[in-house]
Amino acid sequence: MNLLLKEIRHTPLLWLLVFVPVVIILEQMMPHAHTLLFVLAVVAIIPLASLLSHATEAIAEKTGDAVGGLMNATLGNLTELIIAIAALQAGEYMLVKASIAGAIVTNSLFMLGASLLLGGLRYPTQEYNRAGGRLYSALLLMATIALLSPSAIADLDFAGGEIAVQRLSVALAILLMAAYGLSLLFSLKTHKELFASVNHGEAAGPVLPIGIALPTLLGVTVLVALVSEIFVESVQKAAETLGMSPAFVGFIVVALVGAAAEMAVAFSAARRNRLDLSVSIALGSASQIALFVAPVLVLLSYLVGPHPMDLQFWPGAVTMVMIATVVTCFITNSGRSAWFIGALLLFIYAIFAMTLYMIPPGSHGPV
Amino acid sequence: MNLLLKEIRHTPLLWLLVFVPVVIILEQMMPHAHTLLFVLAVVAIIPLASLLSHATEAIAEKTGDAVGGLMNATLGNLTELIIAIAALQAGEYMLVKASIAGAIVTNSLFMLGASLLLGGLRYPTQEYNRAGGRLYSALLLMATIALLSPSAIADLDFAGGEIAVQRLSVALAILLMAAYGLSLLFSLKTHKELFASVNHGEAAGPVLPIGIALPTLLGVTVLVALVSEIFVESVQKAAETLGMSPAFVGFIVVALVGAAAEMAVAFSAARRNRLDLSVSIALGSASQIALFVAPVLVLLSYLVGPHPMDLQFWPGAVTMVMIATVVTCFITNSGRSAWFIGALLLFIYAIFAMTLYMIPPGSHGPV
């Protein structure tokens, strides 16, 4: 416990934990101060996500690479998943879908781009394991194709089309999860030597002992769930007040908040010349959201949502996901990086953010 | 002749030849038993296609690589071509187009994917000649761009648009055939050393002597033509009875039946670690359909069809061909393979098949 407190004292980011009780208490006292609650919830989620990530890392360290990878795979996107389940229960399907697409785009363009830029400002050229980048890109490509298909069916506009889209979505969800499972079998078992990273980078700091990590993980998960609920309730109204379009909020704000913790780890790894880790986190996380989180949410919607959720996305969202995927395929092809490649990814992300920002709050087109 | 009978006796697939007379006789007796005729025609085409492929292989063996390649190129897709001409004469242009697009997608995703998976289950990693894969991908890319263009013109919806689409289709057909001719010149003559495959695999079984192969080729072609006619006549009505959408039949069923023989050869080559042959068959066949069979059908439609056929495809078909092409470009870039890459291609094919299956028979959108 002392160690945990010491870690908190030495990590300025974790001082933000003080906002966790603040936001929870404030929500009871002033449930209509949406903008304030939104801002405080964002500030409170960041250190929680960071702790969650630390705890997960510590447990992964103990269990070895194979099981650790799987744990990382199932726990890494916990924040996103919890936020999305809260939105699912509230019937906010548009927000769920925007946050799924936004997370894929944010992870593969912003997180990867900023990692390559930050690493590239320190080292003239950096190398990373091509096999990993190519595997994740290929998985993203497959998931993008799956996302195109319900929209194509819906466009045909025949009688019973909605039921067909719903049935297709369930079938695609199962297919995506199967592909994800096989990709784990491939990268963790049958061909794990292809994905071994060369440890040329500097080591990270000490990790939490398992006896602290496990209870931390459980406790923080509960807190994230509480704060996420407040976040989801306040975000739409706060956005209106702040003049942001719902599309911008769902795609950019929610995605950046949800990925805050992973970003901290990915950026620090890039600056220690461990680009393999950065690429794994950024693209591994993006492909996990596409092939695991999204399908789980479709299936969960039958249990917790007011009605089933399908995989039909707004065409603009599918386009952005597809562009992010193709760019990623192109970029990771060489296994080498320099600062300009990172800058380029950030420019593309900026194009998306600017475009989404222009869509007025009243427009019902997008999200 | 004894050798041919011996080959038939030792190849269980060829026992299905018994269904060839059965389906021809049955068609005279019960011309309205569409579902039965459809099933029997499918079963009868498979061994015929296999014999056709054997005979072609045997002749290619004798004539040397350069001429043999050209022969394979002009004879390999004979089944598809004969089926398509039968459909052309019947004025079933939708079926013709669906089977063209379906054959491209089936060959480049299913045939290639299953080859890589089957090979990958035996050998941890397999290598193949990148140059071949890249040439075929590039040809497919060009053909896909050509397929986009008539739809783009038709979308502009101006007076005389149909005539423009028709004239453009003829011009594109000639262009595609010219490109195909030059690709043969390139791969068989000026740069043939780039495409030489390393013979690291195991040898196939013995081939038919030329004296048997040539008459077999001629006889089987006639039988394929007869059975194909029954197949085309029965397929649409049978599909309705079986609850399959016409889109699914045209894209998946016809394409799988038409490519049955090539698949047998490609899969057996992959399992003998001769991936060069598998890639050549799968992608060579796909690019030949796009750059040779489709243009020939457009030009032939002026002679045998009720009115000229254009190259304007249903947008969904163009999208699937484009996705298959881009995926192929991405996959063949490395020249290495493992089982998961094959599985991924099959998953993408499954997404297409599932989507097409959802389109109800009544919908006039797609095929």
Add this chain to the structure above:
Amino acid sequence: MNLLLKEIRHTPLLWLLVFVPVVIILEQMMPHAHTLLFVLAVVAIIPLASLLSHATEAIAEKTGDAVGGLMNATLGNLTELIIAIAALQAGEYMLVKASIAGAIVTNSLFMLGASLLLGGLRYPTQEYNRAGGRLYSALLLMATIALLSPSAIADLDFAGGEIAVQRLSVALAILLMAAYGLSLLFSLKTHKELFASVNHGEAAGPVLPIGIALPTLLGVTVLVALVSEIFVESVQKAAETLGMSPAFVGFIVVALVGAAAEMAVAFSAARRNRLDLSVSIALGSASQIALFVAPVLVLLSYLVGPHPMDLQFWPGAVTMVMIATVVTCFITNSGRSAWFIGALLLFIYAIFAMTLYMIPPGSHGPV
């Protein structure tokens, strides 16, 4: 001066300079002979563009690689820029946009394709610096994504959409110019060793001394401006008379005329086995038009145009630019070339040209 005259005497292309005074005088005498003026303006621009290119080259030679590259970057597309400003002042925004998109497509498909073909007819395989090709392709990819975004906003069709498109266009213009500036910093300063070309080719002829080059540059620029104005005024009416669609004129004719000079240099370099130079000119020019000329025109439209110009392009234009970009990414990936790759690029360009030619002059869909 004697040297300049000698150069003109020895370069048959420069004899066409005689048409410069002819077209300028004729425009005063017969301002309505559009077709004649159009043809003469085309013929007069070609030698002017060639001289402009010579003079630029000579200055670049003196100032060293870093500054020379920047000069080439800012002066190489001078003809296009002057033509476009003339069209901008005339309020011919459709022509400006068509010529931007056409120049990107013509440079990356036709100029690159013809270079690879001409070089490949002399040398069986040619190698070039992959880093350059990949950088330009990546820049083009980013620019294409930027061009997609105003159309996406316009499609949402909300109140105030036009203002949003206009504001977004300005923001994108600034973003593109920033990316272009950083790409120069990257390729000319921080990572210039990556882009060093191996000088395995033959040397070009002697260059103009700086004392002649500088005044030539200034004088020719004025002449190009005068002739371009005549060209822009006559091109649309002449096209109608000649039965060409406006789409074909904007995309193909204007683009080929505007790039005439660069083509001469690129083709000659390819035939001397200096493919690095050809690739730099073709793709460097394409990416400069996308990331520098187009943004400059958007910003200039606030000063010289009747009303601001946005970056919203006709969907077909965006599609062609996107296809050209993806093809370029795919082609430049290997850093090796043979004649068939050049032929393939030319075939794709021919598909575009044929499609545009089919659009009737009366149709308001495209340009």
